[in-house]
Amino acid sequence: MTNLRSGLYNAKLPPAGQRQAFRKGSVPVAVYGLGKMGLPLAAVYASVTGHVVGVDIDDDVVRTINDGECHVAKEPGLPELVSEQVERGALRATTDSVAAAHTASVHVIIVPTPLTDDREPDLAAFEAVLDSIAAGLAPGDVVVVECTVPPGTSSGLVVPHLEANSDVSRGEFGVAFCPERTSSGRALQDITESHPKIVGGVDAESTRVASLIYGEITSNEVIAVSDATTAESVKLFEGVYRDVNIALANELARARDDLGIDVREAIDAANTQPYCNIHTPGPGVGGHCIPWYPYFITSRVSDDMPLLLTAREVNDSMPSFTADTLRDEMADAGRTLDGATVAVLGVTYRPGVAETRATPAAGVIDRLNEHGATVLAVDPMLDDDVVASFGATPVSLSDLSSHTLDAVVVVTPHEEFDHIDWAAFDDLVVVDGRGTLGDIGHSVYTIGGGPRR
Template sequence: MINVIGLGYIGLPTALMFAANGIKTVGTDYNYGLVNTLQKKQLPFEEDGLNIIFSDALSQNNITFSTEYAIEDIYIVAVPTPYDKKTKKVDAKYIINAVRTILKVCPQNAIIVIESTVSPGTIDQHVRPLIHNANKDNIHLVHAPERIIPGNMLAELQNNPRTIGADDPVIGERIKTLYTSFCKGKITVTDIRTAEMSKVVENSFRDINIAFANELAKICHESGLDVYEIIKIANMHPRVNILSPGPGVGGHCISVDPWFLVGDYPGLANIILAARKINDSMPEYVLERISEIMKKHNISTVEKIGLYGLTYKENVNDTRESPTLQLLEKMKKHLAFGIKVYDPYIKDSIVENQYLDLDNFLNDIDLVVIMTAHDELKNNLNKFKNKIILDTRNCCCLKNTYKL
């Protein structure tokens, strides 16, 4: 049996995937409400196919949920790893707390697998001393960073390559065998620090690519050029793959992990820092574009402006580091209040002036800013045809549509 610690966007699908594929699993989370929901056989968030593996895991009696840590041979830690906004370094407090509790209950020769994304050296600096101080030097450490994204979690859990970092190659191979219960992708066994660095490098690369696209968008707007056409043509080159610009970078990976390298290697992570600054500037740039369009169409108040989309990506209910939330914070600094917001995936009001019905939202605005390209929008473009549109996701070609 295994004990998965942390039942959020990463931990819960991982626990259910193990259980649905024949591994006895205990899912643990300190959140009593979350555990109670799962014990009632209800899922706390939407994800395509998650209900199917939830049902499979329950039907096989391979999954239980608890607020208590179990006594098992293998622990998989999938807790949040935010960053300190002042130092830009990883905040490892959730991992530290989880490992401390594991050490109180785990048997001799247990294996602790850290799935949470961390900066290189975090396990050496924060986790290994806990084991030494607890006089449990026979505990084995492994780092198996997750590689999934909301909206396509199950497919990526099954098909994405994985990296297993371990002190002992034999232990690494044992954990590799565990993950092959559901993972069809190539699994590479390496050392812990290499595994830590590889995950952060992956997300930093994507952040830099997005920043390049966003900088191109600003340059092309200044020059009166179509950035999307230019990227399309450039990408015809066999060795060029520019991503699309957007209103900012959200989620708990690309918008967070690069900061780990900036914080740990100041003066060296210069391109990474520049990319972070560019991507963090995009909500402010969207505000500038809104102001330009308002002046052009004689719109005098932000109360006639609506933001479509609160989530950081399409067709999910995940608002972590959402560009829309970042934009709303920018507006508060400008003392600009009254802008309206709508998202079909957010069922409860989480911000001011949030609408829960698309038609009511559209009836009260003149200018709609597309922040997230949900399928609902694409399937109902006819409802937007009489609106002025700022399309930050390049998903709309109606009349009176402006791009970044």
């Protein structure tokens, strides 16, 4: 890697020269956070600029990356890209965030922003990164925030924090928000081409620099919005739209038995009209994004937002509804859930992703335990100790048929479950939370679809 350090904010070079400097590695980049979204982003930056240092607090993550290996599972193309960029010297990793900040002129932050117990955004990790960046900040640097934060964070926190904790005044460095719009399992594709890139800076020069940078990163359109707060809101609005829409689908699914129809079929038919796009019902909404984003907004506004909060209540209620549906189906079959052995299929919040934050499986397992069931859980993505932490006995997929089961709940349909030998079990009662089971020779109740006996 070159040791040159050239800033893009208030740069003297014309735009073409700035793009060339960025691509030739004269504008070194630091990416703070090397998780399932940060590592793909760092690898893409490295492939474009040839000069990236990734920062993470986990020694094992840093060691793995510097060995040319990839700790993020089931991300097509990422292991090869990481290996290639490390081998050519374009990407390295470190736990020393201050040292990384001293070498970089583009600082990209992509660390988690969880919620506190009071449902307030917890910016502690984010502010720790800002402290490190401030220690190495130089005139001409630009800070790009990709992780989701409450509206107003870039202008109200990042700029004053960096100015107060560095020797650089505002107007000498840039800050822009560029929301991560990436899904697990397709991160590289999403970063480089799938969606337009939204950019918004705290001033016009920050927006210009961010537009220039992401014009080199993506082959898709770069959309510059009015300011950083607008860009921050874009990501949140995307999330709350999905949360409210899923809540609508879930509320309709809960009415299935009263309506006496297959709600999923009705939704599919309704969606053939171009102005209708109802999402799919299920056992709940998980992950570190959608369940949290409404609170990023409500924490920054004075008025009540009943629609957002009601949607949260509906979606949060679905794990209990799913378990209660199994109780009712067992009762219809003349059996009881109390004392029954139930297998929960899938503990992660979505298929093929080793992520359990806000997973609906947690609520399903808790409710089944409340009903007196003996709960087993199967998840090929997770270690046994992780599964056990949710209050269920971990069982491997290969050993599942050796257990005498009374019922099954499908929470997360990993592709490995396609190979279950359902004929190995006698007289199961099954609740399918995701509508993925066909005719398996057992009584199945699909959330939104109803019973199939």
